[in-house]
Amino acid sequence: MDKIHELVEKILKEESLIYFVLSNIRKKDPEMYDKVTIRPVILKDKKVYQFTYNYQKKVNHENLKEEEMIEKVMTLFEQFKQGQIFTNEADYQILISKKFKVKILKKPPTKEATNLEHNRKKKYILSEGKPNPFLIRLGVMNEKGKVLAKKFDKFRQINRFLEMVEDIMPYLNKKEKRVNIIDFGCGKSYLTFALYHYLVEVSKLNVNIIGLDLKKDVIRDCNEIAKDLGYEDLKFMIGDIEHFTGVDKVDMVVTLHACDTATDAALTKAIEWDAEVILSVPCCQHELFRQIHNDVMKPILKHGILKERMSAIVTDSIRANILEIMGYQTQILEFIDMEHTPKNLLIRAVKTNTVSCESIEEYKKLKAFLGVDPYFERALGDRLYEKLK
Ligand SMILES: C[S@@+](CC[C@H](N)C(=O)[O-])C[C@H]1O[C@@H](n2cnc3c(N)ncnc32)[C@H](O)[C@@H]1O
Incomplete structure (x- = not known):
């Protein structure tokens, strides 16, 4: 040996x-x-x-x-x-x-390492000093490529997001096929433009991206910017995530900082479409705050601030667990450092169709222990209930 x-x-x-x-x-x-x-x-x-x-x-x-x-x-x-x-x-x-x-x-070797598998050195994907039209148009850097001081956190966030995207490239790298992506709750869309830039201009993928948001004026501005940049396959639409029916099939669902159960609505859509990749940064997890109840945990739950943090952790654990039950390999990663925002977790899920019985049992036990009935479960309905039987 x-x-x-x-x-x-x-x-x-x-x-x-x-x-x-x-x-x-x-x-x-x-x-x-x-x-x-x-x-x-x-x-x-x-x-x-x-x-x-x-x-x-x-x-x-x-x-x-x-x-x-x-x-x-x-x-x-x-x-x-x-x-x-x-x-x-x-x-x-x-x-x-x-x-x-x-x-x-x-x-002789027969396999090649992918980005997920090798020891990546820390580097920024977009570098300061290199003028980039989309970052200039969004006001993140000036014509000389200098990142504006007040936009430096945004610049870091964009880079961090692109690192996460880089890691899932093996799941999207289908040159023969058009990859359909939707960004739910895109807002001002810094990250949506960054995603388009990275996938189309850097990685040369055949991609179609839709950004969806409730806000009319924001969507109007984003469509104008996309046109100015010549981003032909990036479109923005007004709409509510839960009721969105604009497409039949989506390969990747992105939802960054969509409030409370809007994140669950986005994850539900992703599962309905059988999306291969999901990147989600949840935000303001209020739903379970009102539901969580457990006598053993009273010393924690009696303090509002601790209960709030606990609810956020439980909400994201439940999301990750349900995704596992629905056949996704799921990771929870740090998005950006704590000092920049408390909304710093990213759920990264890739479809593997492997369901672990453990995740089902874990989910049932956690739900019963905390007395919660999450929106995500109700939104998935029979798709999930069948697996929980
Ligand atoms: C905090 S912003 C995040 C913007 C962007 N994704 C980012 O991370 O920078 C959240 C956005 O989600 C949108 N939003 C919230 N609920 C939504 C829903 N149900 N349907 C569509 N958009 C929604 C809001 O209008 C807002 O623009």
């Missing part, structure tokens, strides 16, 4: 790992996982190793730091007879005999 340990250490040192697969379990047990994959992912700007345990009817995830990862991998190698390690340099096939004799075969 020392040979495996050495190889894993070397791969981690070289930062060349794409992913591992462990298969052919020694002791078959229907209650146990029978395959494990391990891949590096970026969480909160830090690299961790995501272990995915595949059971017959569910998958579990565990994220470990590098130090903990090697030990875990070695324990797992004792349970499996076969391993494959894909790196940028080579593919390795590992065969372990009944008596733990190890054979390692090395072949």
Whole structure:
């Protein structure tokens, strides 16, 4: 087994790992996982190793730091007879005999790392000093590319948002097909213009984006800016998220800072369309504030401010959990630093169609514990109830 340990250490040192697969379990047990994959992912700007345990009817995830990862991998190698390690340099096939004799075969690499999987260095996607027509038109930078002092937070927010978009590119990268995107509650649309710029002008994708908002004057201004910039496939419409019926199929739903249950209405639409990607920054989670009730948690809930924070956390946990139940792999990420805004969480969900039974049980227990009846559940109706049965 020392040979495996050495190889894993070397791969981690070289930062060349794409992913591992462990298969052919020694002791078959229907209650146990029978395959494990391990891949590096970026969480909160830090690299961790995501272990995915595949059971017959569910998958579990565990994220470990590098130090903990090697030990875990070695324990797992004792349970499996076969391993494959894909790196940028080579593919390795590992065969372990009944008596733990190890054979390692090395072949040329067959896999390529995606952005989700490699250790991204911190960098801004849009840089100061480089004049960019859409940022100039929106008043974020001047003609020389200098970011205006009062718009620096906006500039950082736009860049942070584009980092999140960069990470989901493998899910959108369908050059042969037009990608339909909707931004619900787009407001002044700094982020919608940034999204269009990044996808169309930088990534050369064939994209159609609609921004939707209740405010007539804002929509009028946004359409004017899109026209000035020559952004032909970016349109803004007036409307209410909940009642929007303007399109049949959407591949990506964005909803940033849409208040209270408007976020849930947007997530519901995304699920109805089977959208492949959802990026959502929730805001003002009031709904559950009025509902949460739990005697054990009285010391927290009796303080208004703590109850408010608790309600926001519970609301977003419920959103993430329901998305998992509906077949999305979901992460909650820090959007921008706390000192800039308290609305700093982003829910990133990608459609995998893998439903974990654990998420269903977790959701039922949390709901019962806190006595809540969330709008998101009611809005999804039978689609969700069927899964909860
Ligand atoms: C705080 S702004 C966010 C704007 C932009 N998405 C951003 O993050 O910079 C929220 C926007 O959502 C819009 N909004 C709220 N509820 C909505 C609904 N039910 N339907 C459509 N737009 C809605 C508001 O009019 C407002 O412009």
